[in-house]
Amino acid sequence: MRMKLSVVIPVCNEADNVGPLAREIQAALVNHQPFEIIFVDDGSTDGTVAAIQAARAEGIPEIRLLEHSQRCGQSRAVCTGVEAARAEWIATLDGDGQNDPADIPELIKAVTAGDESLRLVMGNRTTRKDTWLRRISSRVANRVRGGLLRDGTPDTGCGIKLMHRATFMRLPWFNHMHRFLPALYQRAGARVVSVPVRHRPRTRGVSKYGLSNRLWVGIVDLFGVRWLILRNAPPIRIRESLPHE
16 A cells, blocks of 8 residues: 655754755655655744755655644644645654654554554664663653553654544644554554564754653643543444435
8 A cells, every 4th residue: 555645743942953964865765656745844043944955955745844833832833734744644753863864664664564553663772872870760751651651663763654644633732742653543542552663863953852841741631631631521423314316
């Protein structure tokens, strides 16, 4: 099965990463047509926008650029890209270059081999290339999140994933929702699977996340998502009665 694909990358002050990342995506999907690459610039103050425009001018016509007038956060940037996407399926990548675009075809294989209920394929970074503090904090967060939400996903924070656009558009939107997509998709009745993916060290730019904007905000959101799951109404079957001829 050949699917139309949109690749959405939220970026903020990643001028040195966007060009190489765009070229890697193009190389990874050279045998997969059609596809588009959507960069969503979330209020960058460096040369990120110019670097994206330069990559497009250098011969990557699949690139689209969307710009936020002010910084809105990663979840809003993802939503902006998904809303503008033209394809049925959305692949997402972080803009820091730590996700390997060469893993996208493996996510596609998982969808094509699955059933119609599969609507989200999550990457699972089996070997993290982060600092020890980030590795430990992510491990603790995943265990706590998994224990409360029962989403069966070992790495919900992984930036590389493949998701069904129409299902995403029906999810309740809130800031930081990108960290809880497996539980939200399951709440919508969709099946979620995880596949191993590579993870690379950051070689350019500076991380935008630390304990202050990951841990404490995540705890509040975690209980909010738990409330959504507990308050979810079960799906119902609707039958339309046709008039007798």
